[in-house]
Amino acid sequence: MSDQNATDHLSPGTHTVELDGVVQRYHVHGTGPVLLAHSGGPGIDWAYLRMPAVEEQFTVVYPEPIGTGGSSRLATHPDGYTRDRYVRAVVALLDHLGLEKTVFLGHSHGGFVAQRLALTHPERVAGIVLYDSAPVVGAEHGEELMRQLEAYAQRSEGDPGLPDVLAAFQSLGSLSSDEDVTKAVRGILPAYFADFRGRAVEFGPLRREVSGVFISGRAADGTPELFDDRPVLDTIGVPALVLVGRYDVICGVRWARELHEGIPGSQLVVFAHSGHFAHLEEPALFADAVLGFAKGLNH
Numbered sequence: 001m002s003d004q005n006a007t008d009h010l011s012p013g014t015h016t017v018e019l020d021g022v023v024q025r026y027h028v029h030g031t032g033p034v035l036l037a038h039s040g041g042p043g044i045d046w047a048y049l050r051m052p053a054v055e056e057q058f059t060v061v062y063p064e065p066i067g068t069g070g071s072s073r074l075a076t077h078p079d080g081y082t083r084d085r086y087v088r089a090v091v092a093l094l095d096h097l098g099l100e101k102t103v104f105l106g107h108s109h110g111g112f113v114a115q116r117l118a119l120t121h122p123e124r125v126a127g128i129v130l131y132d133s134a135p136v137v138g139a140e141h142g143e144e145l146m147r148q149l150e151a152y153a154q155r156s157e158g159d160p161g162l163p164d165v166l167a168a169f170q171s172l173g174s175l176s177s178d179e180d181v182t183k184a185v186r187g188i189l190p191a192y193f194a195d196f197r198g199r200a201v202e203f204g205p206l207r208r209e210v211s212g213v214f215i216s217g218r219a220a221d222g223t224p225e226l227f228d229d230r231p232v233l234d235t236i237g238v239p240a241l242v243l244v245g246r247y248d249v250i251c252g253v254r255w256a257r258e259l260h261e262g263i264p265g266s267q268l269v270v271f272a273h274s275g276h277f278a279h280l281e282e283p284a285l286f287a288d289a290v291l292g293f294a295k296g297l298n299h
Helices: 083-097 109-120 139-155 162-174 178-192 197-209 230-235 253-262 283-295
Strands: 013-019 022-030 034-038 059-063 102-107 125-131 240-245 267-271
Touching (some): 013 083, 022 083, 059 083, 083 109, 102 283, 125 283, 139 162, 139 253, 230 253, 240 253, 240 283, 253 267
Parallel strands (some): 034 059, 102 125, 125 240, 240 267
Antiparallel strands (some): 022 059
């Protein structure tokens, strides 16, 4: 079924369909070849990832990842949202859309999903865009985040909003509700930009509007989902583009370089004036990178 009663699953607008026993909502914007864009979090509302400059030349499909928005929550919610479960949802959506394969862009946690998709279902992707992703989640990733937060604090010395941002980061370990997540995301958001204070008029609305759902990061049995893809990156045989903002605190340049060095033949682009949101901070350069890569693939 579709919210617009459209017969074309790729017609512009919002669509809702039951796939694999789970309701999946997705949004279609733009025109041209298809690119699927998976947002991050996990649990952040999809809309922040809109890429109008990419939509000018590609039909971009933005799923609301399971557990968020109009898509179903799992029976084990807030647990059970593993990378393999997200990949299963992506494959079901590709089948529904009639796509043998597609260009798959994953941002942040969506990049973790993209890596897993390329490792387990390479036949379904023409290429992957790992946008502010990382090859590892666990203690090592957390230690790097602390280093990057310290650098952010030094860059932001004198900013009256800095204490509130740091306090929001400190709250991340105690989140337990959708309201907690939304408050925390809005609190930490300035650290995710290269210069939020200088562009507050431009990016302030996102901070006021972004929302999130509490997803635990644990498997259905309650065990934390930690991973290290580095030993198997060299088995990724699909074309890959790695994108990162120079000032990204959560999935920064260190991780982008490890992905690039580990994935054979991958391309790396570092956006000099961006944090975690180059598609907002440097949209023209971001679109050039994505479009150049996607157009060069043999679908």
